[in-house]
Amino acid sequence: MVPTVRPWGVASLDRLLGGGLETDCLTELYGEGGSGKTILCLQATLQATRDDAWVIYVDAEGVSPNRIAQISGDRLTQVLEHLLLSTPRSLDEHTRAVRAAAALARDGRRRVGLVVVDSVTYFYRLALSGDTEDAARQSLAVEIADLVSVALQQGIPVVVTNQVWRNPRDGGLEPLGGSFLQHAAKTILRLDRGDGAYRRAVLMKHRSRPEGAAEFRITTTGVESLG
Ligand code: ATP
Numbered sequence: 001m002v003p004t005v006r007p008w009g010v011a012s013l014d015r016l017l018g019g020g021l022e023t024d025c026l027t028e029l030y031g032e033g034g035s036g037k038t039i040l041c042l043q044a045t046l047q048a049t050r051d052d053a054w055v056i057y058v059d060a061e062g063v064s065p066n067r068i069a070q071i072s073g074d075r076l077t078q079v080l081e082h083l084l085l086s087t088p089r090s091l092d093e094h095t096r097a098v099r100a101a102a103a104l105a106r107d108g109r110r111r112v113g114l115v116v117v118d119s120v121t122y123f124y125r126l127a128l129s130g131d132t133e134d135a136a137r138q139s140l141a142v143e144i145a146d147l148v149s150v151a152l153q154q155g156i157p158v159v160v161t162n163q164v165w166r167n168p169r170d171g172g173l174e175p176l177g178g179s180f181l182q183h184a185a186k187t188i189l190r191l192d193r194g195d196g197a198y199r200r201a202v203l204m205k206h207r208s209r210p211e212g213a214a215e216f217r218i219t220t221t222g223v224e225s226l227g
Pocket residue numbers: 031032033034035036037038039040061067070197218219220221
């Protein structure tokens with residue numbers, strides 16, 4: 001059986017991924033601040049709403065309404081009418097928001113085309129100190145399990161973004177969230193910043209595609225594919 005894919009709407013990225021986002025698994029985007037995680041989430045949102053699907057978007061980091069307007073252009077009303085946005089402000093609220101997102105995706109009353117969690121590690125990182133560390137790991141694991149089951153059971157692509165930490169051993173940037181997240185996400189893209197608006201998405205993991213990279217630029221109206 002060939003898994004269904006949904007176009008991301010960025011030609012170079014869709015080519016790299018063999019058509020786009022797989023609908024039965026979790027896709028993870030990680031990269032430093034400004035690398036393009038949120039704009040790619042918005043690009044996927046824009047794409048999903050083209051055929052009137054709903055998008056469930058859990059925003060821990062404060063997505064810019066201006067940016068949504070810039071990328072949506074004359075489709076702003078259609079995008080906003082199909083966006084179910086939640087803005088949790090603590091780890092507990094975040095876990096509840098993900099649970100609510102999963103329930104909405106499952107109940108079938110709306111045709112959900114995409115679930116986004118940007119980022120899945122913001123409150124987790126804040127709680128990673130002192131005696132809240134175990135609880136934070138547990139919350140993240142519960143969220144990830146919820147999201148994986150939505151993708152698998154409902155056939156809805158799920159995109160999560162992830163922050164990075166610098167490994168002092170070699171100075172490299174690595175994704176947060178531990179091995180559970182890196183196993184659970186079946187497609188993993190690392191976003192690298194280049195000069196100015198240039199960005200590169202490196203395919204670090206995929207179940208059926210070779211490693212590779214896609215180039216794009218961040219523009220006033222969103223994302224422009226290079227190549
Ligand atoms: P963070 O980890 O901080 O959330 P991110 O990876 O989500 O960062 P994005 O918000 O997707 O990053 O992208 C931010 C980049 O987009 C910035 O480098 C900024 O220069 C660029 N950008 C934002 N608005 C515009 C615009 N109107 N025109 C061109 N580039 C823009």
